[in-house]
Amino acid sequence: MTAGTRAPTLLKPAITPMAAGGVLVGLVLAIGAAFFFSNYHLFQLTMVVVYAIAILGLSIVTGFNGQISLGHGAFYAIGAYVTAILMDKWDIPYFYTLPVSALVCACVGFLIGLPALRLGGLYLALTTFALAVAIPQLLKHKLLEDFTGGVQGIVILKPDPPFGLPINSDQWLYLFTLGVGCVMFLLAWNLLRGRIGRAMRAIRDRAVAAEAMGIDIAMLKTRTFAVSAMFTGIAGSLGAIAVQFVAPDSFTVFVSIDLFVGMIVGGAASIFGAVFGAFFIQFVPNLADEVSKAAPGAVRGMILIVFLYLAPAGMAGLTRMAIRRLRRPKTTGA
Amino acid sequence: MDGFIHQIFSGIATGGIYASVALALVMIYQSTHHVNFAQGEMATFSTFIAYTLIQAGVPYWVALAATFVISFAMGVAIERIFLRPMANAPELSSVGVFIGLLLIYTSVSGWIFGYTIKTFPTPFDTGHPMLGGYVSGHELGATAVTLVMLVSIYAFFRFTRLGLAMRAAAYNPVSSRLVGVRVGWMLALGWGLAAGIGSIAGCMVAPIVFLDPNMMAGILLYAFAGALLGGITNPLGAVLGGFAVGVIENIGGAYLVGTELKLTMALVIIIAVLTVKPSGLLGKTVQSRV
Numbered sequence: 001m002t003a004g005t006r007a008p009t010l011l012k013p014a015i016t017p018m019a020a021g022g023v024l025v026g027l028v029l030a031i032g033a034a035f036f037f038s039n040y041h042l043f044q045l046t047m048v049v050v051y052a053i054a055i056l057g058l059s060i061v062t063g064f065n066g067q068i069s070l071g072h073g074a075f076y077a078i079g080a081y082v083t084a085i086l087m088d089k090w091d092i093p094y095f096y097t098l099p100v101s102a103l104v105c106a107c108v109g110f111l112i113g114l115p116a117l118r119l120g121g122l123y124l125a126l127t128t129f130a131l132a133v134a135i136p137q138l139l140k141h142k143l144l145e146d147f148t149g150g151v152q153g154i155v156i157l158k159p160d161p162p163f164g165l166p167i168n169s170d171q172w173l174y175l176f177t178l179g180v181g182c183v184m185f186l187l188a189w190n191l192l193r194g195r196i197g198r199a200m201r202a203i204r205d206r207a208v209a210a211e212a213m214g215i216d217i218a219m220l221k222t223r224t225f226a227v228s229a230m231f232t233g234i235a236g237s238l239g240a241i242a243v244q245f246v247a248p249d250s251f252t253v254f255v256s257i258d259l260f261v262g263m264i265v266g267g268a269a270s271i272f273g274a275v276f277g278a279f280f281i282q283f284v285p286n287l288a289d290e291v292s293k294a295a296p297g298a299v300r301g302m303i304l305i306v307f308l309y310l311a312p313a314g315m316a317g318l319t320r321m322a323i324r325r326l327r328r329p330k331t332t333g334a
Numbered sequence: 335m336d337g338f339i340h341q342i343f344s345g346i347a348t349g350g351i352y353a354s355v356a357l358a359l360v361m362i363y364q365s366t367h368h369v370n371f372a373q374g375e376m377a378t379f380s381t382f383i384a385y386t387l388i389q390a391g392v393p394y395w396v397a398l399a400a401t402f403v404i405s406f407a408m409g410v411a412i413e414r415i416f417l418r419p420m421a422n423a424p425e426l427s428s429v430g431v432f433i434g435l436l437l438i439y440t441s442v443s444g445w446i447f448g449y450t451i452k453t454f455p456t457p458f459d460t461g462h463p464m465l466g467g468y469v470s471g472h473e474l475g476a477t478a479v480t481l482v483m484l485v486s487i488y489a490f491f492r493f494t495r496l497g498l499a500m501r502a503a504a505y506n507p508v509s510s511r512l513v514g515v516r517v518g519w520m521l522a523l524g525w526g527l528a529a530g531i532g533s534i535a536g537c538m539v540a541p542i543v544f545l546d547p548n549m550m551a552g553i554l555l556y557a558f559a560g561a562l563l564g565g566i567t568n569p570l571g572a573v574l575g576g577f578a579v580g581v582i583e584n585i586g587g588a589y590l591v592g593t594e595l596k597l598t599m600a601l602v603i604i605i606a607v608l609t610v611k612p613s614g615l616l617g618k619t620v621q622s623r624v
Contacts, residue, residue, distance in 0.1 A: 070433070122369050122429070127601075129558075138598055260433055304430060305430075309419060
């Protein structure tokens with residue numbers, strides 16, 4: 001959206017020492033957190049990483065490619081169910097379920113992406129919204145009941161730390177999720193900063209011009225959708241392992257809406273915005289509870305609208321602006 | 335065979351409700367090119383207002399009229415406060431505002447009126463089955479109310495100066511402004527009318543599906559499907575599409591996929607229309623300049 005006003009950089013953006021330092025400090029803090037927080041807080045942080053990956057997926061297709069999806073909760077649900085079913089029915093170790101769920105979600109994403117090609121922005125938003133509303137019903141359906149456990153859902157076991165590491169299973173789960181998260185962010189960063197990322201943004205900003213420059217719009221759009229679904233699906237898998245439970249009613253349309261809100265608040269076309277957004281959807285419902293016990297959803301809705309008016313580039317945009325302001329040489333009065 | 339006819343009749347009855355919501359969607363889409371994702375939640379909120387009025391002892395029809403007026407005012411206010419500043423914003427921002435409204439409305443409905451499922455009264459005689467037992471009194475009454483409403487809206491747009499001005503504002507805002515139509519207010523009125531239509535639809539469907547803050551989530555989906563099937567650029571098409579979706583939903587639910595997958599059927603209709611004939615049955619193909 002508004003990031004489209006930024007001049008496109010034709011070369012791969014250089015990694016500034018400051019950015020690298022920031023990421024490093026962030027990583028050290030994130031790993032250190034495993035040894036300083038209680039198990040409950042570690043669970044919350046695990047979910048932050050999970051949401052960050054999910055929002056990153058959404059932001060690849062919506063923020064960077066301009067295809068508005070209101071249904072990424074569906075991919076999250078599919079990822080979660082793939083992992084739960086594999087672990088429950090076939091006793092497959094949790095880490096092997098991730099590639100399977102990535103593959104399944106990428107395929108489903110590709111299939112959804114095909115009709116999505118014909119849909120301009122709003123129609124796609126509408127179709128994906130319909131998908132998000134329909135998914136609990138599909139998961140409950142009796143044809144799938146043998147696998148999905150119907151309304152009851154599936155309970156899975158928390159994995160133990162491997163190699164006899166002297167940490168408890170919550171710490172291990174957090175570190176494992178964090179590790180997967182880092183890999184996903186690295187992949188996304190690498191994808192988005194290069195030729196393909198530029199092509200995605202070109203399609204978002206000026207589809208016709210992009211086509212004239214030789215970008216195969218149909219191919220790139222469907223593939224972007226597939227990649228995005230894959231990210232969110234992996235997040236769903238990790239989320240299922242962390243929560244140790246999947247059921248149709250945990251994947252209502254509000255999962256998709258939460259991811260959407262997180263993406264906007266974090267900054268739609270920003271990789272690190274996804275992290276802000278994840279903190280937002282994990283912790284703001286609790287805070288909103290304190291602001292207004294009765295209507296936390298209303299508080300979230302208001303925050304969303306306020307962000308759209310005042311800071312359409314989200315927290316990432318605000319941070320960028322603050323950094324720029326701090327680094328600007330003092331020219332006042334000159 | 336009797337069962338089949340019964341399914342068609344009750345399909346028409348629920349279809350009328352989808353048709354109303356579809357019409358509300360199309361009215362907003364035509365004038366602003368926004369799809370109001372909060373339409374269902376707004377209607378639910380209005381239905382709660384009607385419920386409260388009726389519980390307070392207000393006669394049914396007075397309560398319905400009052401609800402229409404209140405919803406109208408809310409619609410106008412929302413357009414003025416939330417949508418006006420977004421008139422030229424990118425699509426993602428306007429979708430975001432609607433999602434924000436959806437969150438606010440569901441949560442405020444639940445907060446004020448509670449999450450317990452309520453039975454909503456119907457003014458129609460439900461004791462005796464009508465038309466040879468094919469349709470319940472409420473279904474018949476709701477269809478009648480829906481039809482009266484649709485006809486009056488048609489008459490309003492066709493025969494009044496204000497209706498003409500609203501059509502002009504939606505069709506060509508620039509020229510309308512030049513001939514003295516206050517385009518901004520026309521859009522606000524359109525919003526008010528859409529909210530009012532939604533409120534009536536909510537009150538008609540509430541006795542069938544029971545009232546709770548998420549009552550309209552599924553109905554909105556069918557209305558989307560109806561609007562797309564008929565053509566989202568054509569109000570008449572949207573109305574016909576709404577009725578068609580009601581019938582398809584009922585027959586499909588009874589004979590093809592079972593009631594558990596009714597919502598999925600809406601999704602299938604949406605995808606099918608968009609892949610096969612994106613402009614819908616009666617809509618016009620939109621060409622855009624590059």
